[in-house]
Amino acid sequence: MKVIGIIGAMPSELADIRKTLVGAAVVKHSGFEFYINTFDGKLVVNACCGVAKVNASVCTQVMIDHFNVDAIINTGVAGGMDTAVKVCDIVVSNEVLPHDLELRFLDNYPPYNSIFKADQKLMDTACEVCDEFGYAKHIGRIVSGESFISSSEVKKQICDKFSPLAVDMESSAIGHCAFMNEVPFLSLRCISDNADDEGEMSFDEFEKIAAKRVAEIVLEMIKRI
Numbered sequence: 001m002k003v004i005g006i007i008g009a010m011p012s013e014l015a016d017i018r019k020t021l022v023g024a025a026v027v028k029h030s031g032f033e034f035y036i037n038t039f040d041g042k043l044v045v046n047a048c049c050g051v052a053k054v055n056a057s058v059c060t061q062v063m064i065d066h067f068n069v070d071a072i073i074n075t076g077v078a079g080g081m082d083t084a085v086k087v088c089d090i091v092v093s094n095e096v097l098p099h100d101l102e103l104r105f106l107d108n109y110p111p112y113n114s115i116f117k118a119d120q121k122l123m124d125t126a127c128e129v130c131d132e133f134g135y136a137k138h139i140g141r142i143v144s145g146e147s148f149i150s151s152s153e154v155k156k157q158i159c160d161k162f163s164p165l166a167v168d169m170e171s172s173a174i175g176h177c178a179f180m181n182e183v184p185f186l187s188l189r190c191i192s193d194n195a196d197d198e199g200e201m202s203f204d205e206f207e208k209i210a211a212k213r214v215a216e217i218v219l220e221m222i223k224r225i
Contacts, residue, residue, distance in 0.1 A: 001184075001225050005069035006046035006218060007059060009170050012207060013076035014048055016215035021046070030062045040223045045069060052146055053098070053173035060177040071122060071184040071225065074174045075218050077210040078142065078166040078189035079149050081159055085191055088210055090137040090217065091166040092126045093118045093187040096175035099158050099167065100145035116175035119184035121225065126188055129220045135213060140165035142187050144172035150193075166191065188221075190214040 008014040014035075018024070021044060024035035034047045045067045049059035056074075063069055078091060085091060097103065097115045106114035123139065130137040143164040149155055158167060171187035178185035190210035 001042065001070040003043045003045065003067060003069045004222055004225070005063045005067065005072040006044065007049050007056065007063065007072060007074050007170075007174055008046070008076045009049055009051050009056065009168075010076065011048050013211050013214075014046055016212045017046060017075070017219060020219055029066050030058065032059050032062055034063065034067070039219075042222060044222060049170065052169045053144060056170035056173040057177045060174045061181070064177070064181050064183055069183060071119065071186075072174060072178050073122065073218055073221065074171055074185070074187040075214050076168070076170075076189060077192035077207055077214070078168040078171075080191040080194045081143075081155065081164045081167050082138070082140075085138050085165050086136065087191050087193065088213060089191050090126075090130050090135050090214065091142060091189045091191065092123055092130070092137055092139045093142045093171060093175075093189075094123060094139050096142045096144065096171040096187055097162070098145060098172045099143035099162055099164070100147075111176070111180050113179065116172065116179045116185070118175070118186045122184060122186035122221070125221050125224050126186060126217060129217050129224070133216065133220075135217070138165050142166045142168060142171045142189060144168050144170055188214055188217060
């Protein structure tokens with residue numbers, strides 16, 4: 001892999017990556033700023049897509065069209081959805097899907113698929129790095145929707161229906177777009193809150209710690225893929 005794309009929803013999710021990848025060239029397409037660096041012999045393109053699925057999908061498509069990336073890593077924070085997943089743990093996606101859409105509409109119409117698989121090589125590399133860094137990791141499903149989950153009742157409804165490890169607002173859209181373009185994809189998320197009634201307080205407290213941790217993993221992954 002020679003060209004790696006990195007997408008985060010919020011500036012804070014890319015801050016530590018950009019501190020390392022200094023001196024970037026910045027180009028603008030379709031309202032998004034793409035930061036371009038060489039790192040460990042590879043071209044790395046990172047962009048802040050903004051929150052929620054439309055922003056994420058548009059940014060992903062623009063990145064693919066303009067930079068011909070060999071892989072896309074979605075990095076950032078997420079809400080924990082499984083009792084085994086604790087704040088500051090890492091969730092490595094094996095698949096992503098929306099939790100706020102009837103999946104039959106994706107299965108019965110283009111793209112005729114509703115669950116978007118992560119790339120095995122990217123998964124393996126992420127797990128290898130987590131183990132070497134001593135970070136607790138979990139491999140499993142990430143779901144996305146158009147709301148920040150901070151209700152224990154809503155969390156239970158999503159868990160009962162989809163059994164995810166984590167919830168966010170972008171992963172499924174980025175995975176969906178990568179699938180349609182046949183680009184290897186991974187969502188790598190650090191848990192910032194438990195997506196429950198204390199979610200907003202927890203998110204504010206742990207966001208920066210979680211973002212820094214996942215950035216360290218992504219930068220090491222780039223050296224190995």
